[in-house]
Amino acid sequence: MTDKQALKDRLIKEIDDRQDELIELCSQLIKIPSENPPGDSTEITTFIDEYLKDAGAETAWYESADKMFNLVSTIGEKKEGKHLIYCGHSDVVPAGDLDKWDFDPNSGAVEDGWLLGRGASDMKAGLGGLIYTFALLKKMNIDLPGQLTLAVVPDEETGGEYGVPWLLENKIIHGDGSLIAEPSSRYNPTIGQKGSYWFKLKVFGEPGHGSLSPLAGNNAITNMVDAIHEVRKLWDVDIKIPEEVQSLIDKSKRYMREVEKDREPFQEVLNRVTVNIGKIQGGTKANIIPESCEVEVDCRLPFGIEQDEVTAFLKEKLDALGMEYEITRFGFKSNANHTSADDPVCRAIIDNISYVTDHEAYGVMQWASSDARVFRSHQIPVLQYGPAYLPSIHGYNEKVKVENIIRCCKVYAAAVIDYLHE
Template identity: 70%
Template sequence: MVNKQELKDKVINEVEACKEELVDLCSSLIKIPSENPPGDSTEISRFIESYLKKFDTEVDFYESADKMYNLVSSIGSEEGKHLIYCGHTDVVPAGNLEKWDFDPFSGEVKDGWMLGRGASDMKAGLSGIIFAFTILKRLQIKLPGKLSLTIVPDEETGGDFGVPWLLKNKIIHGDGCLIAEPSSPYNPTVGQKGSYWFELEVFGQPGHGSLSPLAGKNAITDAVVAIREIQKLWDIQITVPDEVKQLIHVSQKYMREVEKDREAFMPVLEHITVNIGTIEGGTKSNVIPENCKVEVDCRLPFGITEKEVTDFLHEKLGELGIDYKIRPFGFRSNANFTDPDDPVCKAIINNISFVTDHEAYGVMQWASSDARHFRDYNIPVLQYGPAFLPTIHGYNERVQVEQIITCAKVYAAAAIDFLYSE
């Protein structure tokens, strides 16, 4: 009879013994620029393929769009349960290099920190799942199920060429999924708010600026009035469904007691957030603008759908007497979650506690990620990965090296628990 505890101890000890290799792997990934846009994942995908093949691991390549490569590699048995490790290779652009205190593509380790663009989101987590995958292979652990490593190119722009493309084409499937996205050290995310990005276009009538407001119809001033109505989405009182009330409760506890700087943001879990992201309109200061476009990012809590939000917008904007159109784009989903008692959640949460000797529990994410796609296909999923959250998508992105190592231990141990469970 297999002793799971002995196997877990074995893989955890191996990660510890080879931790310098893990750190070097993470550093190497950061050194490869994989900014999206433009989204060319060729170099980093080929590097990962070469690394995996050192351990006699077969890798399947799927080019879902020009220079966007998905990698899938599996070990274990076709019998039994199937666990997916998932991560993305793309990172957001580094931006103004003069605002960085170090080279964003240096992959430098300094004072216990891994430095560079993608260190937290999510090359530290990506290196962790790759490394845990190879540890199980090199130790020749005979898994009673299947473990698949799925690496995708197109997460940061909310595109369709990564996880959704693989799921739609039936290339991946499973009984559970771990995404190595950044999280708190002890609090993986088991649910997330919905997302509704839309463009509001307001139409006016041009005329000479010297005759405004008596002549023409100003699209920009009409858009300003429309924005005021859009911002009222925050004020909608939403009833949280009973099945997620406990998850909301523990998530607010987390914001109040763990990430204490987030306490002021607790209301976002139960409200529609509204960000007026861009505005563009007009041609010259002396011409009454006939067109104005506004891009809006709304995040939807449990208890309201995209359709209900759209209906609200049409009702309010229709009362203004303006000429407008709403066009959805980018991230779009309703709020979604995985039961914290699902086996894949328990495997990760229990092993966070086992590895760190610290209480762990799942919480809500107030943004969106690839997790929603897995849930669309009824694959239970959660996110857990190393991160220094304040630096994600910002300048001087970094993550503690020790956290990279801890997460890799959790990944390897959780795979054993999940695949060996009934």
């Protein structure tokens, strides 16, 4: 047995022996409210900071916006080696209607093998696993042939402007690869994602008395009906998937057929532009011809089409309607992106999922977006792997299995050893 292999096994055993400490950490994270909005990360950042300092790590705070704190810590002194970034967000989506929860969203309770509460799956259990592994490496004085940085960011759930993008643009963190503990399935980290094209479309008309419509005025709402019909044609655009990512698409469809079987009917989303008319607002009252109407649209872009092509398509279709309109981009903005399954950071995670579970593992696409797109835009290979009960994410009664938290933590520890020793 190699020294590297012995070290991996030693860390895995340590996590097994001290798993109660890991689960208690994740529970404490859930008990601390960190909904975004409003986005105040003061309390949870203070807790994590104290936890890391107790382990002997040095930390640095970076306030990117009011009460939004990024926390960064690095261990390992051999700067000639590789540099890996552990990354996780501390914010969670709002709990919503509390009457629809079967338990307190901030309970952090463990019942029947489940950890309960808002953020259990997205992503306080994954974040806890990263923090625990990072602190364990420090407490055990593990000699790393490179560096490991832990970046805890406060702003992912509203688009992430003040989290990972802020840290990278300000050159506060850097690395050769990154692991984000976003929720994933047991054997399938996400190594690619569709692009995002969110926009507001505003259509203008001419007001008048409702009793004279449609002979008088120019109804912005009925104009919007025509506009939406054209926008939805994005789904029908014939897109040729580039050959270099076809294998990833094929594996992702296999995943949808064999793993998340309820997703089998949705395989086509990996080849098409999805179009969600998510919000509409217009008019004043029933007897006034509306002079404006606005919709918010969420489009996700597959490989083979880019943002400027979507803009051109929309302009062509809407111009042909002869109406006055304006398009404003907001929110997520990215093209489809991926990291090769053969990249060392992907190999370190995928190989160690198989090592820890004795089961085939392979990377897949996600049909949503995350901070991974930002790392890739800065030429940092990245993948996502974290504990989750996927049906509960962003919903009521969010939870995650305790055994999944422990499994992921073991993978995190083994992967950093393989990656930095390669």
